[in-house]
Amino acid sequence: MKVEHYSRTAAEPVEGVPGVTVRWVIGEKDDAPNFAMRIFEIEPGHSTPYHQHDWEHEVLVLDGEGVVRQEGGELRIRDGSVVFVPGMEMHQFANRGESVLRFVCLVPI
Amino acid sequence: MKVEHYSRTAAEPVEGVPGVTVRWVIGEKDDAPNFAMRIFEIEPGHSTPYHQHDWEHEVLVLDGEGVVRQEGGELRIRDGSVVFVPGMEMHQFANRGESVLRFVCLVPI
Numbered sequence: 001m002k003v004e005h006y007s008r009t010a011a012e013p014v015e016g017v018p019g020v021t022v023r024w025v026i027g028e029k030d031d032a033p034n035f036a037m038r039i040f041e042i043e044p045g046h047s048t049p050y051h052q053h054d055w056e057h058e059v060l061v062l063d064g065e066g067v068v069r070q071e072g073g074e075l076r077i078r079d080g081s082v083v084f085v086p087g088m089e090m091h092q093f094a095n096r097g098e099s100v101l102r103f104v105c106l107v108p109i
Numbered sequence: 110m111k112v113e114h115y116s117r118t119a120a121e122p123v124e125g126v127p128g129v130t131v132r133w134v135i136g137e138k139d140d141a142p143n144f145a146m147r148i149f150e151i152e153p154g155h156s157t158p159y160h161q162h163d164w165e166h167e168v169l170v171l172d173g174e175g176v177v178r179q180e181g182g183e184l185r186i187r188d189g190s191v192v193f194v195p196g197m198e199m200h201q202f203a204n205r206g207e208s209v210l211r212f213v214c215l216v217p218i
Contacts (some may be wrong), residue, residue, distance in 0.1 A: 001200065002193040003177055003184040006169065009191075025191045026167050032193060034217045035144045037167045058135050058146045060115065060213050062171070068112055075112040082118075082134045084111040084141060091110065104169050106215055108143045 002030055006039050019046025019095075028109060035108050040093070042066070042101040047094035057091070058106045059083035065097030077103075111139055115148050128155025128204075137218060144217050149202070151175070151210040156203035166200070167215045168192035174206030186212075 004025075011021035020042050027036035039062075042048065050069060061081040067074040068083055069092040077083065077093075083103075085091045095101035113134075120130035129151050136145035148171075151157065159178060170190040176183040177192055178201040186192065186202075192212075194200045204210035 001177070001179045001184075001195070001198055002191070003186060004191055005187075005189050006191050007189060025169075026193045030193050031195065032167065033165060033196075035167065035215065037169065037191065037215070039169075056142060058141065058144065058215070060134075060146065060148075060169075068110070070110045075110075077112060078114075080114050080116060082111070082113055082115050082146065084135045084139050086110070086140065087142075089110055104213065106144065106146070106167070 002026070011041060014048075017048060019043035020048055032109060035106050038105050038107070040103055040105055042093060042095040044095050044098055044100070048092055050090060050092035052088055052090045054087045055108050056087050057083065057085040059085070060104050062102040062104060064095060064099050064101035066093060066095045066101045068093055111135070120150060126157060128152035129157055141218060144215050147214050147216070149212055149214055151202060151204040153204050153207055153209075157201055159199060159201035161197055161199045163196045164217050165196050166192065166194040168194070169213050171211045171213060173204060173208050173210035175202060175204045175210045177202055
């Protein structure tokens with residue numbers, strides 16, 4: 001068993017995506033067999049790329065305010081928002097608040 | 110894509126486990142292919158069973174204070190604590206604080 005505060009895992013910059021960091025808090029290094037847990041932090045005014053891929057995201061927003069963009073529009077998110085992005089759907093997370101937008105995001109391994 | 114506050118999903122009692130509820134916020138009903146997201150709430154003085162099973166847990170504590178019990182002892186958890194429980198490890202989550210212990214817990218489907 002591993003028990004550790006998320007802040008003990010380094011926040012790594014995301015290449016080519018200014019204002020966004022990721023902490024891989026549970027993953028292959030822990031011998032997780034099926035899925036990985038990451039914590040993202042997006043600075044005010046910044047966002048992840050608008051993109052798609054063949055794996056899903058399961059997200060819970062922890063702090064801050066923003067939007068998730070999908071084909072056809074945007075939906076507001078805040079602490080406690082749950083987001084399920086199926087594989088191959090276009091998506092983007094954007095901070096529209098004045099503090100960090102922090103969320104936990106799980107992906108299959 | 111699904112975007113919904115976690116509180117929109119009903120908190121269901123856990124059979125045989127007083128003081129504990131679970132919300133299945135992402136799962137098979139959403140066509141999630143690999144893993145499910147649940148939010149647990151444990152009332153003060155209550156706990157989940159001390160048990161084991163062949164699948165893993167990936168947990169992030171959202172609110173409250175407590176311990177996770179494993180073979181050989183207990184470790185303290187609070188908001189921001191990350192817990193990885195590999196398959197077949199004995200484990201129990203107990204609320205030792207004065208408010209609800211709330212955590213998100215993911216399991217394979």
